[in-house]
Every structure is written in C-alpha cells, then in structure tokens.
Amino acid sequence: MLVDFYQLGATPPEQVIASIAEKLLTQDGRLIIVAEDEGTLSRLDRLLWDQGAASFLPHGIAGGADDARQPILLTTTPDAPNLARNILIADGQWREASLAYDRVFYLFDDATLEGARLAWKLLSGREGVERRYWANESGKWVKKG
Template identity: 70%
Template sequence: MRVDFYQLGGLQPDSVIASIAGRLIEEGQRLLVVASDEVLLGKLDRLLWDQGPVSFLPHGMAGGPDDAAQPILLSTGADSPNQARNLLIADGEWREAALSYERAFYLFDESTLKGARMAWKLLAGREGVERNYWSSEDGRWTKKG
C-alpha cells in the first residue's frame, strides 16, 4: 500500500483535495475523504459542487441512501461504503485504518506537522508500506522522500 504525505505549506486543503479527487475520477477510481470536523466536510461538499459544469466532481456526504454509488464520499469515519480503494485524510489526523486501502493521501499543515512526523516514523520499515513525501514549492508538488 502507498501513503503520500502532502505538506500543504500555504495551500488551502480544498484545492489540493479537488485536484486529487479529479485525477482519481478521471482514472475511474473511487475516493473516501475523511475528516473528524463536519464543518470542514461541509465546506468540501460545497467546493466539489462548485467546480462548474465542466469539472463537476460527483460526490456525496456519508450517511445518505446512495453512499455505495458515490465516486467520492465525504465522511467522518474511515469505513468505505462506496468501496473506495483510496483514502484522503483531510484534517491532518492520521488513522491506522488508512493501511487497509491501496493508497492513502495524508494532507497536513503546520498545525498538524507533529502528528505527520509521528505517522511518518510509525510507517518506516513497515512491510508492504511505501511512503512518499510531497512539498509544495512555487505552486508545484516536489517529491522530497
């Protein structure tokens, strides 16, 4: 399984999430976006609706009758009713459940840097886990580790 750590720097998580989600949708994959903060999830819900008619990202908030059909599902829990094999951690709080996915995207900023460092160390040398660290530099993602 692969874990991609994204240090946001000055970037807003919403634009990064929309970019990752859009790329996965183009590839025919599904995504579960997790955050413990329902306000953040509500903000992401509006963002994904407001991508415009050309770049609309089909999604839903977990707990609805069509969870299983959603290509992108926003949730406070790490279970995947939409059968996603990709998990995006939007709030900087590592979840061990991420290891049950094929790929996890872990977004963090200065306020959650300590937890990201701890997660990076916990995953070091773990069998079957590939770690990648990405940093935003001049509007581009640069692989650092």
C-alpha cells in the same frame, strides 16, 4: 500500499483535495475523504459542487441512501461503503485504519506537523508500505522523500 504525505504550507487544502479527487475520477478510482469535523466536510461538499459545469466532481456526504454509488464520499470515519480503495485524510489526523486501503493521501499543515512526523516514523519499515513526501514549491508539488 502507498502513503503520500502532502505538506500544505500556503496551499489551500481544498485546492489539493479537488485536484486529487479529479485525477482519481479520470482513472475510474473511488475515494473517501475523511475529516473529524463535519463543518470541514460541509465546506468540501460545497467546493466539490462549485467546481463549475465542466469540472463537477460527483460526490456525497456519508449517511445517505446512495453512499455505495458515490465515486467520492465525504465521511467522518475511515469506512468505505462506496468500496473505495483510496482514502484522503483531510484533517491531518492519522488513522491506522487507512492502512486497509491501496493508497492514502495524507494532508497536513503546520498545526498537524508533529502528528505527520509521528505517522511517518510509525510507517517506517512496515512491510508493504511505501511512503512519499510532497511539498509545494512555487505552485508545483515536488517529491522530497
């Protein structure tokens, strides 16, 4: 399994989330986006709707009747009723349950940097876990580790 750590810096998290979600959809992937705060999920819901007619990202907020059909599901828990194999942690709070997925996208900023460092260390040497660290330099994501 692959864990991609994205240090946001000045990059708005919504921009990164939309980009990752769009790329996964083009590969017929499914995704859950996890954040503890429901306000964050509501903002992401609006963002994914407002991508424009040409780039609408089909999604839903967990708890609806069609959760299993959603290619992108916004949720407060790491459960995937949509059978996603990809999880995006949008709030910088590592969840050990993420290791049940094939791929984890872990977004963090300055406020959650210490938690990201701890998660990086905890995953070090774990069998079957590959870690990658990405930083945004001049508008491009550069692999640092």
